[in-house]
Amino acid sequence: xxxxxxxxxxxxxxxxxxxxxxxxxxxxxxxxxxxxxxxxxxxxxxxxxxxxxxxxxxxxxxxxxxxxxxxxxxxxxxxxxxxxxxxxxxxxxxxxxxxxxxxxxxxxxxxxxxxxxxxxxxxxxxxxxxxxxxxxxxxxxxxxxxxxxxxxxxxxxxxxxxxxxxxxxxxxxxxxxxxxxxxxxxxxxxxxxxxxxxxxxxxxxxxxxxxxxxxxxxxxxxxxxxxxxxxxxxxxxxxxxxxxxxxxxxxxxxxxxxxxxxxxxxxxxxxxxxxxxxxxxxxxxxxxxxxxxxxxxxxxxxxxxxxxxxxxxxxxxxxxxxxxxxxxxxxxxxxxxxxxxxxxxxxxxxxxxxxxxxxxxxxxxxxxxxxxxxxxxxxxxxxxxxxxxxxxxxxxxxxxxxxxxxxxxxxxxxxxxxxxxxxxxxxxxxxxxxxxxxxxxxxxxxxxxxxxxxxxxxxxxxxxxxxxxxxxxxxxxxxxxxxxxxxxxxxxxxxxxxxxxxxxxxxxxxxxxxxxxxxxxxxxxxxxxxxxxxxxxxxxxxxxxxxxxxxxxxxxxxxxxxxxxxxxxxxxxxxxxxxxxxxxxxxxxxxxxxxxxxxxxxxxxxxxxxxxxxxxxxxxxxxxxxxxxxxxxxxxxxxxxxxxxxxxxxxxxxxxxxxxxxxxxxxxxxxxxxxxxxxxxxxxxxxxxxxxxxxxxxxxxxxxxxxxxxxxxxxxxxxxxxxxxxxxxxxxxxxxxxxxxxxxxxxxxxxxxxxxxxxxxxxxxxxxxxxxxxxxxxxxxxxxxxxxxxxxxxxxxxxxxxxxxxxxxxxxxxxxxxxxxxxxxxxxxxxxxxx
Numbered sequence: 001x002x003x004x005x006x007x008x009x010x011x012x013x014x015x016x017x018x019x020x021x022x023x024x025x026x027x028x029x030x031x032x033x034x035x036x037x038x039x040x041x042x043x044x045x046x047x048x049x050x051x052x053x054x055x056x057x058x059x060x061x062x063x064x065x066x067x068x069x070x071x072x073x074x075x076x077x078x079x080x081x082x083x084x085x086x087x088x089x090x091x092x093x094x095x096x097x098x099x100x101x102x103x104x105x106x107x108x109x110x111x112x113x114x115x116x117x118x119x120x121x122x123x124x125x126x127x128x129x130x131x132x133x134x135x136x137x138x139x140x141x142x143x144x145x146x147x148x149x150x151x152x153x154x155x156x157x158x159x160x161x162x163x164x165x166x167x168x169x170x171x172x173x174x175x176x177x178x179x180x181x182x183x184x185x186x187x188x189x190x191x192x193x194x195x196x197x198x199x200x201x202x203x204x205x206x207x208x209x210x211x212x213x214x215x216x217x218x219x220x221x222x223x224x225x226x227x228x229x230x231x232x233x234x235x236x237x238x239x240x241x242x243x244x245x246x247x248x249x250x251x252x253x254x255x256x257x258x259x260x261x262x263x264x265x266x267x268x269x270x271x272x273x274x275x276x277x278x279x280x281x282x283x284x285x286x287x288x289x290x291x292x293x294x295x296x297x298x299x300x301x302x303x304x305x306x307x308x309x310x311x312x313x314x315x316x317x318x319x320x321x322x323x324x325x326x327x328x329x330x331x332x333x334x335x336x337x338x339x340x341x342x343x344x345x346x347x348x349x350x351x352x353x354x355x356x357x358x359x360x361x362x363x364x365x366x367x368x369x370x371x372x373x374x375x376x377x378x379x380x381x382x383x384x385x386x387x388x389x390x391x392x393x394x395x396x397x398x399x400x401x402x403x404x405x406x407x408x409x410x411x412x413x414x415x416x417x418x419x420x421x422x423x424x425x426x427x428x429x430x431x432x433x434x435x436x437x438x439x440x441x442x443x444x445x446x447x448x449x450x451x452x453x454x455x456x457x458x459x460x461x462x463x464x465x466x467x468x469x470x471x472x473x474x475x476x477x478x479x480x481x482x483x484x485x486x487x488x489x490x491x492x493x494x495x496x497x498x499x500x501x502x503x504x505x506x507x508x509x510x511x512x513x514x515x516x517x518x519x520x521x522x523x524x525x526x527x528x529x530x531x532x533x534x535x536x537x538x539x540x541x542x543x544x545x546x547x548x549x550x551x552x553x554x555x556x557x558x559x560x561x562x563x564x565x566x567x568x569x570x571x572x573x574x575x576x577x578x579x580x581x582x583x584x585x586x587x588x589x590x591x592x593x594x595x596x597x598x599x600x601x602x603x604x605x606x607x608x609x610x611x612x613x614x615x616x617x618x619x620x621x622x623x624x625x626x627x628x629x630x631x632x633x634x635x636x637x638x639x640x641x642x643x644x645x646x647x648x649x650x651x652x653x654x655x656x657x658x659x660x661x662x663x664x665x666x667x668x669x670x671x672x673x674x675x676x677x678x679x680x681x682x683x684x685x686x687x688x689x690x691x692x693x694x695x696x697x698x699x700x701x702x703x704x705x706x707x708x709x710x711x712x713x714x715x716x717x718x719x720x721x722x723x724x725x726x727x728x729x730x731x732x733x734x735x736x737x738x739x740x741x742x743x744x745x746x747x748x749x750x751x752x753x754x755x756x757x758x759x760x761x762x763x764x765x766x767x768x769x770x771x772x773x774x775x776x777x778x779x780x781x782x783x784x785x786x787x788x789x790x791x792x793x794x795x796x797x798x799x800x801x802x803x804x805x806x807x808x809x810x811x812x813x814x815x816x817x818x819x820x821x822x823x824x825x826x827x828x829x830x831x832x833x834x835x
Contacts, residue, residue, distance in 0.1 A: 026109045039099055045335055122563040128578065134150050151622075163624060169192075181638055229712050234293040260590075268288070345510070352483050354366065354483075370477050390460055398447055544583050545557050579593070643764045655692065656685045658684075736804060741763060743806065743818075745822065780821060784816070784817035
């Protein structure tokens with residue numbers, strides 16, 4: 001369980017000088033609940049089994065006596081948290097927690113004011129707030145963009161001012177990376193920088209173009225795959241491979257088509273339960289079959305089936321509700337109002353999948369669905385629909401007495417000519433020696449090629465079968481959700497143990513959130529509708545917070561996977577609620593929300609930090625400057641391939657195996673399988689399509705901080721290590737990409753060194769080098785030329801890295817020198833930073 005402690009800076013900001021209207025009062029949700037949750041609720045909170053001294057502090061009615069509202073001098077709680085005696089002070093020293101002086105002062109003021117409680121902010125339905133009531137108190141009230149009104153009013157309260165807008169090259173690189181995961185081309189930089197239209201007009205044209213690009217869906221799908229724990233293997237023991245990539249392609253298509261978020265959620269949670277569900281809607285439910293599967297010998301099927309159900313319940317709660325549901329599997333939640341019974345009521349919605357718990361290594365696990373590649377799936381579905389009645393009629397003919405009579409007569413009259421026309425599987429064996437399989441083959445031959453009734457039907461069915469089989473061969477057999485005719489019983493499991501069932505529970509949403517509507521079924525479809533219902537206070541907030549974090553590096557709620565009591569409070573609560581309601585009111589239009597965020601001045605500010613901003617807001621919580629953070633792993637790799645002219649933008653299909661150290665699979669995976677990397681175009685596909693084996697994740701991606709996908713993961717970890725620098729300087733992917741960019745510099749830029757440096761800067765950084773940078777690059781280039789002229793073999797070795805061939809029309813030492821310059825630029829801090 002995460003323990004979110006407030007920093008001294010945060011507390012000091014709450015106790016800021018008078019005149020700061022946001023900090024004058026003490027608010028329970030913002031100021032007091034985090035103190036109680038961090039220090040008190042573990043022993044005096046929702047979990048009755050862990051409660052000490054029969055004192056409960058999360059409910060006011062039960063805490064009043066200990067708090068003494070209006071009389072802080074009589075408050076037992078205040079007395080204990082400020083005590084000096086180690087035997088008296090709370091929390092006890094052995095918990096390694098303590099209430100600071102600043103927090104104690106907040107408690108004193110709150111108690112003096114009457115110790116009023118508030119429902120937790122995230123469990124209250126967001127209400128539309130008029131942005132016009134917010135304005136920039138420093139710069140007048142002429143703001144047009146609603147996001148800027150909220151942000152700049154908050155900045156004014158903090159004594160901060162917004163930063164000026166970033167320059168055009170920075171804006172273009174920022175918005176292109178955030179919406180597509182690829183940098184702008186040098187030509188795009190040239191076009192935008194020289195566009196005579198006002199910046200607002202030119203910029204919004206760029207935004208609309210990027211949102212319409214198929215690159216958008218590929219980029220936005222990546223974090224969704226992390227959340228859905230998508231991978232290409234099962235994850236246990238020998239880690240057998242699986243086929244789930246058609247579901248991944250469904251996600252990309254849904255995002256590119258701007259499928260409304262409520263439909264996006266419903267189809268993934270319960271697409272199979274929709275009336276007349278299409279193949280795509282059934283395929284969408286692969287979301288909750290992406291979990292790991294165990295095929296180890298000796299496994300107990302029911303034990304692992306329970307694990308899979310738990311994974312689905314916990315993933316659903318994390319992804320859509322932003323709650324740490326798994327904390328209530330063995331006991332009541334220590335901090336949130338999630339009882340153990342609540343846990344298993346949600347569990348019950350996912351407990352009716354007809355599965356046995358034991359996987360079948362390398363063959364996926366039922367229930368499964370055969371699909372073609374996504375672009376052909378409607379044709380595949382129509383073919384199946386046309387074929388099905390014909391197959392049913394053929395089956396009916398095959399079962400009639402009249403058919404049996406005709407079959408026996410035919411069999412008794414088989415002559416040499418007729419016998420020769422039989423299938424190869426039976427023609428080599430005398431009829432009297434046919435086994436069951438051969439008899440069935442002969443019977444099928446008679447039905448479809450000889451019998452008058454069957455032959456007419458088969459003439460229509462056989463071409464459809466061939467078409468179905470051809471289309472099916474382009475896709476895969478994937479795991480999906482399905483519902484049993486008779487629901488399983490669900491029991492609360494004592495201590496979470498699969499073999500210790502307790503009281504029986506039924507599928508039900510928690511009482512402390514708005515109830516499901518009566519017209520909704522008590523199954524996954526009803527749950528999905530409840531999740532995206534307008535009255536649900538969590539779903540829209542969680543979604544827009546994650547969307548905000550995509551662009552700014554962190555959310556308005558920094559704990560993106562925890563909107564509960566231990567989660568962070570929103571830095572801009574009114575903005576978060578306005579965005580949530582706006583999202584719903586636009587029809588859950590995700591692209592519209594992305595456009596809204598990236599067109600704001602808040603997003604378009606320069607990310608340069610001033611000393612005052614660094615002092616007052618070091619983490620940029622109040623958004624006085626633009627976003628700046630390290631790029632995700634997939635973007636770092638894809639950017640290099642793109643700048644080097646190597647990227648192959650083929651959409652969809654089976655995963656690909658790019659470069660990887662030789663022998664890595666053999667060292668780690670049971671059975672010592674061989675990793676056979678792909679050749680040609682497959683080496684240069686976007687990282688979204690990289691083969692993801694759970695036992696041996698792609699090492700390049702993991703070193704650059706990609707999430708590992710064993711379980712649902714929200715957000716992106718960010719580190720900066722020497723190993724990453726070594727990787728980017730020496731890994732074949734990056735060296736080959738630098739060689740590709742070096743070749744482009746020689747062929748696509750002008751003849752002068754400064755023109756080539758400018759081209760490379762634009763290709764990687766989206767801007768022109770300044771005078772000092774040009775001088776450094778030209779000087780370094782001359783040094784590389786001198787070295788490679790002295791060591792021509794070193795030049796040849798450098799430009800031979802990777803499968804693609806160096807351009808034979810380019811002089812090797814010059815190409816090597818330009819490659820070294822490209823390599824230098826690709827490894828700048830700016831190159832791996834979103835700013």
